[in-house]
Amino acid sequence: MIDLTVNEEIRQKSIELARRRGIIIPTFRQMADPEQIPQPIKQRLRQVGLWEVNPLNLFRITWKNEPVEQGGLFNGVNVWEIPPALTGVKARLFALIGKWFPTGAHKVGATFGCLVPRLVTGQFDPTSQKAVWPSTGNFCRGGAYNSALLGCDSIAILPEGMSRERFEWLKTLAGEVIATPGSESNVKEIYDKCWELRRTRNDVVIFNQFEEFGNYLWHY
Known part of the structure; x- marks a missing residue:
């Protein structure tokens, strides 16, 4: 399991740094379900590129990014269904696409x-x-x-x-x-x-x- 022991003195340094830089850290829940992301943050993301070095892009660390390079928000999971003509099997096979993460990789x-x-x-x-x-x-x-x-x-x-x-x-x-x-x-x-x-x-x-x-x- 992840060690969640708190060092309050150092934790306060992180809080102060985040406050000075305007950093808001998303939750795992928001990454799994971008519908949970506050609307003001979504509005600001409209002005931010996918690979831009901007703390707002922390909210784009999700499989559900809109597949655009600038100003995108969120939709369903980015996947590609591999056709049976390539796989040779009847089962439906899907590949998750990491391209639409910041850095282009999950x-x-x-x-x-x-x-x-x-x-x-x-x-x-x-x-x-x-x-x-x-x-x-x-x-x-x-x-x-x-x-x-x-x-x-x-x-x-x-x-x-x-x-x-x-x-x-x-x-x-x-x-x-x-x-x-x-x-x-x-x-x-x-x-x-x-x-x-x-x-x-x-x-x-x-x-x-x-x-x-x-x-x-x-x-x-």
Whole structure:
């Protein structure tokens, strides 16, 4: 289960930071059912692009975004039914579409599920700690994006063989971008770097998607 132990002193720092930056954090219920989102927030979203670095886009961390790049609100789940001509079976098969999340991938939700419980309980100090996001791709991107929306410093760790566009995009959001040896399959090297950071720095919190229960909770 997620540890909900509260550190009130650090929690107050998160509250003050959110107040200064005008950050409103959505609930899991609102993400599952955007009809629960207050109307004033929906009206403001009409002026915000899907990938814009704007805290309002926290409310677009949902499968139910309107499939437009600018000013969209919400509708049904974005899915594609795969025709039997392709599958060769009679059963109806559907693929969930992550394109209409901010960052273009649903892992922005998984990283929200990891970081936000730490923020609201005071287990992560946004004034002194850095959120470390190790992955070969979209978990790292989602973590850097959420950190930027929530006013947190971040460190992105990914293999050096990933695309140049991915590195360039991350450099606009993450405070640090660390390239590790290898490419898509070189996961061990990513976590070797995490262990190095743990040993040598006291200002990092590593969000390992394979051990963070918030990752699984958000997917559920």
